Amino acid sequence: IKKAATVVLMLNSPEEEVLAKACDAIYKFASKGDENKVTLLGLGVVEPLFKLVSHEDPLVRRNATMAFGILASNNDVKKLLRELDVTHSVIARLAPEEDIVIHEFASLCLAHMAVEYTSKVQIFEQGGLEPLIRLLSSPDPDVKKNSVECIYHLVQDFQSRAAVRELNAIPPLLDLLKSEYPVVQLLALKTFGIISNDREARIILRENQGLDHLFKILETKEFNDLHVEALAVVANCLEDVDTMQLIQQTGGLKKLLSFAEMSSIPDVQKNAAKAIAKAAYDSENRKILHEEEVEKCLVNLLGTDNDGSKAAAAQAISAMCENLASKDVFGIQGIPQLVQLLSSENEEVKEAAAIALANLTTASPTMENTNLDILSIEPLINVLSAKRDGTIANAATVLTNMATQEPLRLSIQSHGVMNAIVEPLQSTNSMVQSKAALAVAALGCDVDARTEVSLMLLFIFSVVFITFFLK
Template sequence: MGKKVKKESASSCKETFEPLPIELKSPATVMLLLSSPEEEVLVKACEAIYKFAERGDENEVAPLGLGALEPLCQLINHNNKLVKHITRHHEDTVVHEFATLCLVSLSVDFTCKVQIFDNKGLPSLIQLLSSPDPDVAKNTVETIFNLVQDYPCRQAVHELGGIPPLLELLKSDFPVIQQLALKTLANVTTDKDTRTTFREVQGFEKLMDFLCNEVNVCKGRGDFSDLHVEALQVLANCVGESESVHLIHQGGGLTRLMQFVLTPSGPEVQSSAVKCISRVAQNSETRKLLHEQDVEKTLVELLSVEGDIVKMSACHAVAAMSLHLASKDSFRDLGGIRVLVQLLGSESSALREAAVQALCNLTKGSRINAFAVYEAGGHEILVQQLHDSCPMMVVHTAATLANMAEQEVIRCSIVSQGAAQALVEPLKSVNPEILVPATLCLAALVCNAEARAELNSAGGLPLLVNLLCSSHKEVRQNACWAVSVCASDESIALEMCKIGALELLQEINQSVNRRSKFSELALARLLDANLSIKYSLTGYLTSTDITSDGFYDAGKLRAGQKALTLEELSKQPVNRHQPIIAVNTASEKGKWTEDDKYKDEDNQKAQLDSATQRSWMMMCDASLQSLVTKATKSILPLNDKSEQYTALARLVSQAMGGPVEMDKLHEFPWELHLSELKFALQSNVVPIGMICKGIYCHRAILFKYLADRIGVSCTLVRGEYNRAWNEVLIFKGPPSVPGCSPQPCRYIVDLMHQPGSLLKANSRAAIQYQTI
């Protein structure tokens, strides 16, 4: 029975189905054949799908909708163990070849990539990287390259152990396979974990072997420098971390890299090698390692080679290495700065930009290097480059000039080349990347009076003031710094106040988020240059705030209220408000002369009659000039400070109506007197020398002005309800006690009730004088 069964079985196996030729026209039917157990059918089905997908983008996507990906992913790992004959093994390879060939076409589509990944196609593909068949290997690595354009696949290649077989493909005899492997490695090594694995499997060493064995690799196959460019890209990814660089350095990798840089090769390869050095130089620790390898000498040599592409890469490397202090000196000593200045004249805009970036870093924090650029004539070319249309050129140029302008001799030369005017155009930009160095450069240059005048005449002040409103913190701070420097010029400060700088700075300083030391300094400097506005805004002038002709008191300035100039105030119609008290002793020939009776009624009438025919700005306050002369002659010779303050107080009191008892202050007709002056002058502006009846606020201003003219220190403080006073410092102490120096004591000067009395600050008498 057993033998019979065996015989029947054997007889059954010998029976074969006659070949059935079928002509298929529907892609869906071909998809069904992918599940066939016959290798020959599978091969033909895969070949048909590949040819179909190759015809266009729509055909590539069509098999996806028909469910081709799942069987194809299974076929790339196809292996029929029942087939033992050599020809049958060959058919397995053919199946792999056509299956992977189909996947190459499909993997360029994003949706297909997702399905290949979801159907576990990547593990099988990684296994096929080691296939002895070059066509299978080529198709496989190309498919993987397409897949790793997306991060999940990139990470999966590392996790599934794909790095070692990819490195092994570098030994292939086929450049196309090597190139695809390098492109894939360049992509996957952008991931930090992958770089760690790459380092652990000696990836750097294998790539260096690949690069340094150029003759053996390329022998008899022509120029394959593009492979070296791809390999250097992988290296550049791997040398961006200090840990990797240290391990590479310990194995002699940096030395080999430096040798490769100097090895004669094509410009593109040499440029890529220098880019690797630039990548190493991104870290402070690794810059030190490169410095120990004398990288500066190599880079300076490369700045003079033929070909802009290598020079440009060398400039970028110099810029990176210049962040290392010792390298700054090395580049200068090796003549690198002079070469870089020469490159500023290149016809290539990209090379000029790279050169100026290197100079920017070389001059930052190095006065010697800045002077070296100046000696090479670099400042002249740099000023011209501020007109360049390339944004990054302007960025690096402005930053370099800012570095150089810290030295006065260089700053004057830069200004003489028209740098302030050249910066006006960059100030119009809305790009913070341009505005940051432009405003910084401007702040450095406007220390020079010529630069301030040039900026003003070129219309740069409104642009600068507008930048105070910038939402970019650094731009706003640099603009504040530039404004504070410009404010050292009184006329420029006045111009900035006219265009709203004062109001903007007040608003900024009221903001918790935008206020800074820069904005506070800018406001303080602007007020220091315009004491009239400072007094109106703050109600306080220090002893170092020296009043002069043109000072005026327009009353207390409310928050947000625009500060008007004296010219603007003088043009307003006469109103019922308190007058603007103005100070002016500028004399004009043929105008009022004074005798000792400088305020008799006839003389005052003459001043009023003359004032009706001229604007106040044209008037000379002869009475005030007479007071200055008297103070100079009678008070300045006094040796004791207390005597000087007392005498000056009595002079002021006498000029403004004499002593007034406190309980009779309401009987003092100062308001009527000032109204009459305003009516007679037909102006809200009243010269202080014309006031014959003045109270606290008027006398305090006159005292401050006269004290400043004769060099006697005092403050001016505004109180409430027309109160104002002057505070002085008097040094008092026991002169006979050894080792004891006189101590300063603060006093309030009485100008109203007992003129000349010095009231100790915070005493009952002083407080009574200061308040109602």
């Protein structure tokens, strides 16, 4: 047979041998590329093929499922599959008594379909999660890969996340971290990255020695490609004080901080800093991190070449500032580098540095503990014209805090701060306006400054009046 249309017609044959060979031919034709899949779709292959997925003959059923699994990667085919509501029949092919090849391509079909929200709901409501979890223990690596990929898509929905816990999926998912196939390990880690957002899942993960598995991956250089995803899971786990204490007691926290500093992979450093930031939102965690001298690690990360790592480190410093002991350390070691970051061309870095500086200088027992000096003033005044409102508001806060020291206040005034703060005072963002007004109030503490403030306000009111009059 030389034409695909003829093979599609043969799918209606009453002979099982003909059906099996036709399905096999369609599988091979569809495997050659997306263009062939589109051709088959136009020839109406999906509906007759769908009927054969449940055929009583094992060979016909297997070949039809193979063809179905390959075709499902095409978006237009997936759309038709949703309309036909094929998920129930495909899920049925995951039964233990079915051939392992059928398991492979039925799970592949579901993995393709689970990308779409409607299909996620259908697979979950029709009981697809339980057989997929069972197939995580399949002897075939392709079946494992397809099953965990489908589960990864399903757990994006909170109902599936809860069901994964109830169906005891965490132990078999942990076993996949020991797979010899990196793609299987990666998909398992991505799945953990989502389900570990739930506290109950983190408890189960900890009880099943999941942290040991994660740290083994982080300690293995050959698993560099997996380090970013592993750190994302660790970051979620560190939110729990019990987990933090366990990691500290086993020496894992020292390893994590050393790993963050020593890694040459920017995304690894960034995710390590994010893990610290996440953990630092809890007061007990902050104490533990301070005991392990996290400040040294974060200050070192501020000096990396990667903007993402710098921003993440600055965010972690902001979170750690709630601990007064940490705030004192950063006041001495971190401020010079944070001030340098205010001149970065990257707006995210600039904003993260401004927030960290604002937190460091706010509610300090004494401003003398901080390492702010004359050299810090010009970069702060420059960012009052930054693109991000958060950068401007926090820079104004730092200037307000600096103004409590008379030498710094006089120096700030001499750098033309009143001219620079005109634009923030006219911002449409109420927070920026508020912080700018507080800065003006803090800086206008003497006769010369008040005169300058009066002239500035007169200018602003004039502009507002003229604008209103012209309208």
